[in-house]
Amino acid sequence: MSATEEPQKLYAAREPVFPKRVSGRFRNLKWLIMLVTLGIYYVTPWIRWDRGPELPSQAVLLDLANRRFFFFWIEIWPHEFYFVAGLLIMAGLGLFLFTSALGRVWCGYSCPQTVWTDLFFTVERWIEGDRNARLRLWNARWDLRKMRLRVTKWVVWLLIAVATGGAWVFYFADAPTLLVQLVTGQAASVAYVTIGILTATTFVFGGFMREQICIYACPWPRIQAAMMDEDTITVAYRDWRGEPRGRGKDRTALGDCIDCNACVNVCPVGIDIRDGQQLECITCALCIDACDDIMAKVGKPRGLIDYMALTDEAHERAGKPTVNVWKHIFRLRTIIYTALWSTIGIGLTVLLFVRSDIDMTVAPVRNPQYVVLSDGSIRNTYDVRIRNMTHDESAFAITLVSDAPFDLELEGQPGNSVSVPLNSTHLQRVYVIAPPESEAAGRERTDFRFWVEDLSTNTRSYTDTTFFGRETE
Amino acid sequence: MSDHKNTHPEEQKLLDGDPDTTGHVWDGIKEFNNPLPRWWLWTLYGTIVWAVVYTVLYPAWPLVNGATPGLLGFSTRENVASDILRFEEMNADLRTQITEVELAAITPDRSPDLYNYAIQGGAATFATWCSQCHGSGAAGVQASGYPNLLDDDWLWGGTIDDIHFTISHGIRNEDDLDAHYSEMTAFEGILSDEEIASVVQYVRNISGQEHDAELASAGETVFLDNCAACHLDDGTGDRFLGAPNLTDAIWLYGGSEEAIEYTVRNSRFGIMPPWSADASPAGRLSEAEIRSVAVYVHSLGGGE
Numbered sequence: 001m002s003a004t005e006e007p008q009k010l011y012a013a014r015e016p017v018f019p020k021r022v023s024g025r026f027r028n029l030k031w032l033i034m035l036v037t038l039g040i041y042y043v044t045p046w047i048r049w050d051r052g053p054e055l056p057s058q059a060v061l062l063d064l065a066n067r068r069f070f071f072f073w074i075e076i077w078p079h080e081f082y083f084v085a086g087l088l089i090m091a092g093l094g095l096f097l098f099t100s101a102l103g104r105v106w107c108g109y110s111c112p113q114t115v116w117t118d119l120f121f122t123v124e125r126w127i128e129g130d131r132n133a134r135l136r137l138w139n140a141r142w143d144l145r146k147m148r149l150r151v152t153k154w155v156v157w158l159l160i161a162v163a164t165g166g167a168w169v170f171y172f173a174d175a176p177t178l179l180v181q182l183v184t185g186q187a188a189s190v191a192y193v194t195i196g197i198l199t200a201t202t203f204v205f206g207g208f209m210r211e212q213i214c215i216y217a218c219p220w221p222r223i224q225a226a227m228m229d230e231d232t233i234t235v236a237y238r239d240w241r242g243e244p245r246g247r248g249k250d251r252t253a254l255g256d257c258i259d260c261n262a263c264v265n266v267c268p269v270g271i272d273i274r275d276g277q278q279l280e281c282i283t284c285a286l287c288i289d290a291c292d293d294i295m296a297k298v299g300k301p302r303g304l305i306d307y308m309a310l311t312d313e314a315h316e317r318a319g320k321p322t323v324n325v326w327k328h329i330f331r332l333r334t335i336i337y338t339a340l341w342s343t344i345g346i347g348l349t350v351l352l353f354v355r356s357d358i359d360m361t362v363a364p365v366r367n368p369q370y371v372v373l374s375d376g377s378i379r380n381t382y383d384v385r386i387r388n389m390t391h392d393e394s395a396f397a398i399t400l401v402s403d404a405p406f407d408l409e410l411e412g413q414p415g416n417s418v419s420v421p422l423n424s425t426h427l428q429r430v431y432v433i434a435p436p437e438s439e440a441a442g443r444e445r446t447d448f449r450f451w452v453e454d455l456s457t458n459t460r461s462y463t464d465t466t467f468f469g470r471e472t473e
Numbered sequence: 474m475s476d477h478k479n480t481h482p483e484e485q486k487l488l489d490g491d492p493d494t495t496g497h498v499w500d501g502i503k504e505f506n507n508p509l510p511r512w513w514l515w516t517l518y519g520t521i522v523w524a525v526v527y528t529v530l531y532p533a534w535p536l537v538n539g540a541t542p543g544l545l546g547f548s549t550r551e552n553v554a555s556d557i558l559r560f561e562e563m564n565a566d567l568r569t570q571i572t573e574v575e576l577a578a579i580t581p582d583r584s585p586d587l588y589n590y591a592i593q594g595g596a597a598t599f600a601t602w603c604s605q606c607h608g609s610g611a612a613g614v615q616a617s618g619y620p621n622l623l624d625d626d627w628l629w630g631g632t633i634d635d636i637h638f639t640i641s642h643g644i645r646n647e648d649d650l651d652a653h654y655s656e657m658t659a660f661e662g663i664l665s666d667e668e669i670a671s672v673v674q675y676v677r678n679i680s681g682q683e684h685d686a687e688l689a690s691a692g693e694t695v696f697l698d699n700c701a702a703c704h705l706d707d708g709t710g711d712r713f714l715g716a717p718n719l720t721d722a723i724w725l726y727g728g729s730e731e732a733i734e735y736t737v738r739n740s741r742f743g744i745m746p747p748w749s750a751d752a753s754p755a756g757r758l759s760e761a762e763i764r765s766v767a768v769y770v771h772s773l774g775g776g777e
Contacts, residue, residue: 008495008496008506009508011508011509011510011513011514012508012510012511013510013511014510014511014512209512212510216510216513367608367610367612368608368610368612368623371612371621371623371774372624372722372723373625373626373722373723374626374718374721374722375721375722376681376721376722381774411772411774412580412582429772429774431774
């Protein structure tokens with residue numbers, strides 16, 4: 001670079017994007033997915049589920065204060081966090097699977113950024129008009145009409161954003177109660193702060209940042225590029241069929257592409273799919289709909305822009321028969337991902353059904369290891385934590401199984417049973433005593449088993465632990 | 474791709490040198506110019522402004538005697554202090570209750586909230602003030618004569634009221650007339666070496682340990698003449714005097730011949746400070762704290 005040249009620009013202003021309205025099969029699919037995902041998001045906290053008077057009646061509730069996760073008939077306690085870990089691993093593997101089979105299908109259809117931006121585009125189109133009207137408005141002076149339209153749009157966006165942030169907090173507390181508290185100003189400050197932050201992110205990300213989030217802020221496009229291969233089904237342009245592109249009636253020297261820019265005009269990230277695979281492309285497939293529409297009008301077969309594997313393009317160009325789409329999808333990688341995903345899924349489901357409503361952890365008190373009592377017997381102490389995950393208060397009997405003639409006593413309880421309220425944990429100090437001169441009293445270690453039994457349902461659970469005797473010389 | 478017809482337009486642009494490049498070329502590889510979005514730059518400036526505002530509002534710059542305090546007067550130490558105050562206010566009712574109810578009524582069944590508060594608070598107080606001698610697990614230190622509080626043997630009684638009294642007044646305090654005061658004679662010079670040897674064997678005998686039977690039978694008379702006044706004729710001790718039970722398996726200072734002989738010759742004078750601020754000027758704990766510790770110690774397995 002010579003010194004006389006003008007220095008290069010290191011920063012670029014954002015190019016505004018004005019996607020044109022489009023209709024077609026993928027647009028319809030996207031409407032459906034938007035309806036379902038937004039529906040799930042906004043409605044879920046309001047679904048009621050009867051768990052009795054003592055427990056929350058919200059079907060899906062993340063009760064952080066009491067450390068419980070309620071999901072319809074499933075209740076997850078903190079010690080069962082592996083379910084959450086398992087679900088996160090499944091989510092990761094699921095994304096690997098979908099990306100290697102169908103490319104950035106998550107980005108195109110179900111990513112919240114895409115869904116909300118799509119919703120905001122719809123509002124924008126409804127208030128300001130389609131692409132050309134919006135372009136004109138963008139370039140127009142700030143007169144009353146422009147201000148009216150802009151303010152209307154922003155207000156509607158803001159309402160959607162508030163509803164989005166508002167719906168989020170309902171997952172963490174009883175929704176009807178919280179709504180009243182929010183309106184009357186009595187909700188916890190964390191609720192208002194959360195709503196504020198999510199309102200701001202929704203408003204800014206959906207209304208103004210849009211494709212900038214996908215291109216510059218999200219790491220997923222970078223990761224996905226490494227997961228796609230030549231068999232991955234993705235949105236692509238049939239270069240061999242379309243080129244050389246050109247307008248005009250005489251098509252003898254030209255391909256199918258009439259260079260109408262319909263695919264460019266509908267693109268929400270402002271790219272030209274005919275340039276090939278690009279980092280910016282979220283594979284929303286709206287260009288397919290737009291192009292199919294044009295092809296129908298000019299009397300050409302659909303699919304100049306289409307879902308296809310990158311190998312298909314080369315195959316078709318060489319005149320070879322196309323590979324069946326299922327052959328692209330069922331290949332070693334996707335089968336391995338599916339196998340891993342299902343294994344974890346089946347494992348978690350089995351765990352869910354075999355897990356017990358009662359649980360016990362035993363923490364031997366090893367400070368000191370043992371206590372000598374006045375008659376010479378040896379006593380060990382155990383902190384036994386009983387979890388009553390049922391919906392009824394119940395008495396729990398603690399017993400032990402051992403060849404040694406141990407005695408068992410509970411601190412503060414006359415017998416060997418203790419009452420534990422529903423949905424709670426009880427810490428019970430348990431004493432195990434080896435008689436004087438008995439083998440266990442003089443041996444360093446004696447293993448035994450604690451049993452806890454819910455006396456109303458006869459559910460049982462056990463934990464193995466160790467008794468420490470007096471060290472004899 | 475030499476065939477021009479098949480050259481992709483984007484590729485053609487590249488061949489023509491049309492795309493924006495930095496002008497850097499290495500072995501024919503050109504570097505595209507992909508300028509950073511401008512909002513990114515503004516975000517950077519924004520964070521710089523944020524940092525300046527933050528350091529003005531909050532404690533930030535380290536100086537010789539601490540950091541700049543910041544305009545908002547934020548202090549994590551004050552937050553902790555106010556949190557502690559808030560919890561103390563929340564527990565004020567329980568603290569009042571615990572000093573008013575009968576100690577024996579603080580049980581998991583009769584008053585679970587009060588019991589939990591006493592156990593938790595008592596454990597914290599015990600760790601702070603009692604564990605230095607009695608150990609963090611309350612098992613005591615035999616070599617130094619700090620009693621094990623977990624077993625079922627008590628010098629001055631193991632009911633919750635006994636424990637409360639001992640904690641309040643301590644052991645062997647000159648400045649608290651109510652304090653327990655045990656006094657064993659040092660028999661060095663009073664008893665002959667033979668008498669001491671025989672009474673040691675006698676004590677080994679009544680506590681069921683290995684002993685010299687001949688010496689032990691001779692020791693019985695020595696015991697009845699000199700020791701039984703406090704330890705009683707059968708050696709089971711007297712809690713009123715703080716005289717330990719010598720027949721059980723628990724030894725305050727150890728049950729070996731050497732340990733017993735040392736005790737007979739020199740006596741032992743264990744002390745414990747008075748903890749009640751009401752009972753003694755040296756007392757450091759409030760009545761609520763003492764009652765909590767009493768409930769806690771009583772719950773450790775030895776409570777009567």
